[in-house]
Each structure stands twice: as structure tokens, then as C-alpha cells.
Amino acid sequence: MASTIKTVMSRVLDTAMGTAIVAALGLVPGAGAARAQETIKLGLSLPLSGTGAIWGKGSDFMCKKAAQEIAQAGGVKVDGKTYNFECIAYDNKYNAAEGTKVAQTLLNREGVKFIGGSLGTAPVQALQSLSERQGVVLFTTAWGPSIKGPKFPLTFTQMNTPFEILPPLIRYIHEANPQAKSIVMLNPNDATGRDTEGVAKKVWTETGVKVLSSDFYERGTTEFQPIAARIASLKPDIVDLGAMPPADAGAVLKELDVLGWKGVKVVEVGTGIDGLKATGGNAIEGVYMGAAVSLDGDTATAKQKAVNEEARVAIGESLNAIQIGFYDAVYALKAAMEKAKSVDAKAVGAAMPEVTFTSFYGTPVDFYGLDTYGSRQQMRLPVIITQVQDGKLVERSRIVPGTK
Amino acid sequence: MQTAIQLILTSLQIGAVYILFSLGLTLIFGVMRIVNFAHGHLFAVSALVVASTVPWLVGAGFPILSAYLLGAVAGVAVALAVGLVMYVGGFRFFQRDLVGSFILSIGLVLLLDGVLLRTFGGAVRPVPDIIPGTVTVLGAAITSQRLALCVAAIAVTGLLYWALTHTKLGKALRAVSIDHEAAMLQGIPYNRMALAGFMIATVLAALAGVLIAPVTIVSPAIGADYLIKGFIAVIVGGLGSVPGAILGGLFVAAIETVGGFYFDPSSATIAIFVLVIAVLLVRPKGLLGHG
Secondary structure, three states, rough: OHHHHHHHHHHHHHHHHHHHHHHOOOOOOOOOOOOEEEEEEEEEOOOOOOHHHHHHHHHHHHHHHHHHHHHHHEEEEEOOOOEEEEEEEEOOOHHHHHHHHHHHHHOOOOOOOEEEEEEOHHHHHHHHHHHHOOOOEEEEEEOOOHHOEEEOEEEEEOOOHHHHHHHHHHHHHHHHHOOOOOOEEEEOOHHHHHHHHHHHHHHHHOOEEEEEEEEEOOOOOOOHHHHHHHHHHOOOOOOOOOOOOHHHHHHHHHHHHHHOOOEEEEOOOOOHHHHHHHHHHHHOOOEEEEEOOOOOOOOOOHHHHHHHHHHHHHOHHHHHHHHHHHHHHHHHHHHHHHHHHHOHHHHHHHHHHHOEEEEEOOEOEEEEEEHOOOOOOOOOEEEEEEEOOEEEEEEEEEOOOOOO | OOHHHHHHHHHHHHHHHHHHHHHHHHHHHHHHOOOOOOOHHHHHHHHHHHHHHHHHHHHHOOOOHHHHHHHHHHHHHHHHHHHHHHHHHHHHHHOHHHHHHHHHHHEEEEEEHHHHHHHHOOEEEEEOOOOOOEEEEEOOEEEEHHHHHHHHHHHHHHHHHHHHHHHHHHHHHHHHHHHHHHHHOOOOOOOHHHHHHHHHHHHHHHHHHHHHHHOOOOOOOOOHHHHHHHHHHHHHHOOOOHHHHHHHOOOOOOHHHHHHHHHHHHHHHHHHHHHHHHHHHHOOOOOOOOO
16 A cells, blocks of 8 residues: 555656646746736637527637637737636526526626627626626627617627628628518527528518518427428528528528528528538538638638538538637737736726728628627628539628728 | 328337337346336437448448448347446446335436537437338328338347247246246246346337437437337337337327327326326226236
8 A cells, every 4th residue: 555655656756747847948838938827718609509509619619729829929018917718618508598598607607807709698697697797898790780889888799790790791682682672581499590680681672672571490409391391482582591500591591492592692690601512512512601601712811721621530520700700809809908918807808999800701800890789899891602513612792891 | 090000000100219229128127127217218229320330431442231230239239338337337336226216216317418419429320221212001101211111120129028928038038027936946047037127128219229219309308208208118018018109109109199180289297197197097007908
């Protein structure tokens, strides 16, 4: 017994000594830098299970990627101190009940003062009800206008929402397909889907397109034949699958193809081609999307291609606009902390509308939204209109929003 | 007329999978008097194995049909292994214990959720077209794959029905389901019947997963939707009743199809739950339930 304890102690001491020597030589990544550095926790509330898991996993990956890059570049310098970020992700299962639990855990147990990203309107609303009260900076991909405005000075949106995407996207589609006069819309029956539908219906109507029907379905549905049969029977010129996840949208388009429907296909806030292709096959040809990013083509930089390839290995799909938002939020926080010369959440939140940082898209990005939301809380990101052509995502137009 | 035929065809296609799924649930309940919420994960496991192995085998040069059949064997085998572990390590100790089995199966759901996500990732897995093309039946369109699925599901259901009514094992399972103590007094080994019932239910779930994989969204979350619909089907039809599961499966599919066509998908979902409430109020044991 005594000899066993002695052996174990000896191994522990050997390991500790070895680690100390290696760290002193700077061979452990980050060990040298860690000497005078502190860690800032970035809380993430996202779906890590269920149908939204792929978005959550990719978002977690991108937060960690940005944090790693910042650490390698020397960290966040504030008032003579150097800080690094640590991303802490919890599963909100894309619903309000779990979102509430995650909010409590992040803010009250982990003591997080910065939310690096949050996904899903319902869980985000649960999180925001605590974050604003407790003086926590909240980055979100949620779309509802009800979560933005002067009443919520610490909330910022890290991706384009339907308010930014839909007007230019719908105008583009209308100009490219002037013969299309009628539309059927389908969205998930939740806060995200309802928000999207509200904006889309208004813009389509203003464009002069007649809305034949606007339906909702439950997330998690796997059989889309009845839905497709209904849509096909209405004989619309355009089918708009709004905020449907790509895999669901692909399944609807495939069933529509079987039923012989041919027309203009739109997945307004479609985030990528992989899931769409997995279920839709050749039926996705010609689909217009407003939140997808083409990271394989000539428009992508070497860095974007490299990170995208790394993500493909880690999560099994190409990156999308949601996940890129989690990367950008980390850089926005770094910029705001350095501008505020403070890591106090309220000071950082106050400085945020004034900062400019380099986005994953490769361009400088600042905050805007006075006209739409009454305050500058929305990242001014390019609206990228893409279309599926020969099974690949092709960028059709890139629009940078105005200054307000 | 064409619309009516399209709706009937759609109901049959969807109903075929619901029937296979609910037959497993009702068999487990009939023999063991337990509810297994992890049944959907057995279905998901086989679908995921098919979706993982078929593209790999096709890439290795196998013809698509051979690749699918090999994938199907692998899917059923893996699901059977998972089912056996679930039974031996868990349900064996909670037979005829509704509360205990309920808690156990919820725990298994959480565990398997994590395991499937870790093993297969969250991305949707495509399965190449096994039987490409579309056929037209009296003016209504249906893919050849869906038609094959329907035929296979009807064949499996028919085989199960025949086995339950004509074989020694089937008669023993029915006897245990009706009165397990009387069955044991007649010399029927209850524990062996419970294992047999559980494994047959696992095979049914696995076959449903194998059949649906080429035509649906294959991801670790695929089992949840079918589990809910399957439970509704067996509650409407009568827990423990095989004809009830068939009737319930078709009923749920018909409401989903007709309601989704004339109103909207959300209204159809609500209608299904209203139907369950109505049936339970009028016939608490389900349409064909007994005991």
C-alpha cells in the first residue's frame, strides 16, 4: 500500500515538474501568455441537441475559433492588463423553458458578464429578461424587433435579421422574376417563424405579389407530403419557405418536385446548402437564399476557406451566417473593451455602438439601426443574396446597408 | 378525384411507417406492461446507420441496392444490440412497473440523445435514391421509393400479424399479453416472452428506420416526431392491441394529411391531439383496447 502511494506521488511530482519546465520553455500553447492574463467568460445559449444542434455546434466552434485567434494575437489589452476569452456553451434546446435554465446557469452560477451569442428567439427572450437587469452584455441572433431598442441598451444583434435581409432580397427576386405574381409562405410555428412571416408578408404585398396562403408547421416535423400537397394545390408562382431550417425546406421542395410544381423557390433566411441538398437533392436547383454564405467560391478569402474546412471536419457542414455571428461578436467585444478601456459590462455596452471591428466577412463592420430600432444595436453586415445553381451556392448580389 | 387519391396515397405512405412504429410500442406494452420512450431512438439508430453506411459503401464501389441492403442489415443489427443492452441492463428489472419503466426510459432518452449526437453529429445525413423515379396512380404522383416503402411496411405488418396468430411464439406472446399469470400457469416462460416481445419490437422500429431513411430527414432527432405520433396511434387504437395500432396509425396519418391539406400543418397537429382527448373521453381504453 505504502509503495503504491509512493509511486503515485512520484508520478504526480514528475508530471508537475515536467509541465513546469515545458511551460517555462514556452512549449505549452498559451502557457507563456497565461502568466499575466485573466480570463473573461463568454456565455453561449444555443441548441446543442435536437434539430438545431448543427447550428449550435457550429456557433460554439466559431466562438472558440475567434477566442483562440485573439489569444494567439496577444489577447485583449485593457488598462495595462491582458485578457483572454473562454466560451462556455449551454444547450437551450431551442425553447423558452430550457432557455430560462441556461440563463440562470450562465448569469447566476457561472457569473458570466458577457453573452457571446444566443440562438432562438424564445430562449433569447428568457435570457434577455435577466441580462438587462443584471447589467450583462447580450449578443443575439434572434430576430424580433421586440428585443431591441433603447429599452435594451446592452443587447446587440450579431447577424442580419429579416428587417435587414428581406427588403433587398425580395426586391432582387421580384426584379429577376417579374412574371411571378402569387406566393405561398410557410414558416415554423414559433417566435422565429412568426417574426419572419410578419416582415415577409408585408414586403411581398408591397412588391405587388399576392399572398395566397401563409401557413405554419411545427418544428421537428419529418413528413412534409401533406404540406407539399396543399402548397401545390394552390398553384403559386413563388413558394417562400421563410425561416425553415435548410433540411426541412429541402424536404418540402423535394415533395413539391414529385407533385410537379415548378416555380420560384425562396428560403428567405436559408443559412446554407448542405442541409438543403441532403433532403432536397436536385429539387433545390434555383433556390434563392438571404442568409447563406458561399465559402467555397472565388469570392471567399484563403482564411475563410481554411476556417470553413476546419468547421466541416468539426461539425460536418459548411459555416453559415448564424455561426459567423458568434465569431464576429467576440471581435466586437474585444474592440468595445479596448475602446472603453474597461471590462465592466455596462461600460463595454456603452462603447459598443461606437466601435468598428474586422468581421469574418473580411470587411470593417460597425453598428447601426437608429431608423429601424431606435438605437444602434445591429451589426452592419452585408446582405448576401445567393442562389443554388448546378447544385452549388452562387453569390448573386452583396448589399451593404446604409449608414443609419 | 385526383386530390382525393393523392390524399389517400399520402395517408397510406405516412401511415405505413406509423403502423410499424406503433406495433413495436403496443407489443412492448402488451407483453411487459411498460412504456418505452426510448423506442424512437432504436428507430433513429437504424436510420442513422443506414445513412452512414450506404454512401460509404457506394463510394467503395458497391451497387446502390446492395449497399442499401447491407446498410439495412447493419442498421437492424446495431439497433438489436442497443435494444438488447436496454432490456438486459434496464427494462428487465422494471417489467409491469409503469412508473419505474417510465423514469428509466426517460433516462435512456437523455443518454441516447447525447450518444447519437456525439457519434453521428447533428448534421442531416443524405441517403442516395435507392429506387429513383416517380409513378402515377390514377393521376396522383408518388415516388417509387415511397411505393416500395409502403409495400414493405404492409408485408412486415402482414408477417407480424400472421406470426402472432399462427406460430407458437405468437400465440404465447398473445397469451402473456392477455393474462401473464394464467399464461405462466400453462407453462409459458414469461421472462423469455418478455425478451422476445422487446426484441421483436426493436426489429420493427429498426425496419421502420431502415425503410424511412431514404425518403426523410435523417438526423439524431428523427425519432421524436415518430414517437409522438406512434404513441398517439396506440392510445387511439388501444394500448396492447395489434389491430388497434394499425387502425390508430392510419387514423393519425389520415388526419395529418387531410387536416394539413385543407387547413394548415399546425391545425392538423392540434386536430390529432384533440382526437386523442375525444377518444380517451369516449373510450378510455382506446378504440380496440381491452383488459
